[in-house]
Amino acid sequence: MSYQKKYEKIYQYILDSIDYDDLKENTTDEEKVSKFIDIFHSEYDDAYRRKIYPTLSIRIANYLQGLPSVCSVAYENYWIAELGKQWGYVRDDESECRFIDNWFRMIALRIIEMADYYDIPFYALPNDREL
8 A cells, every 4th residue: 555646635634733742843754654653552552452443543543533642633523524625525414424424534544554655564562663
């Protein structure tokens, strides 16, 4: 899987939403995605959650719904719908509801795609990462 042209605006939105204390002005997109993964694991992705939510995209979506420290994506229906309209996914009430319902899962899948693109593994625990 790789970056898909149709999701460019979403990828950029996610990258712009990633923020952390030691973020430098010239931080690359790859470094941002890597930092997101590191903080995701340290704040949320423990053995218990991996057991009850075996699907990575569901764990990331749940993490995003908890308003994590590292990524500030929209969480209010109004702003999610506005983004959907801006990006051309929302055309009527039905597509708006569908877009809102799938928001966090869609963001999670795009994060996984970016990690795959940059060849950054979603390791199980921080010390499982290959050095």
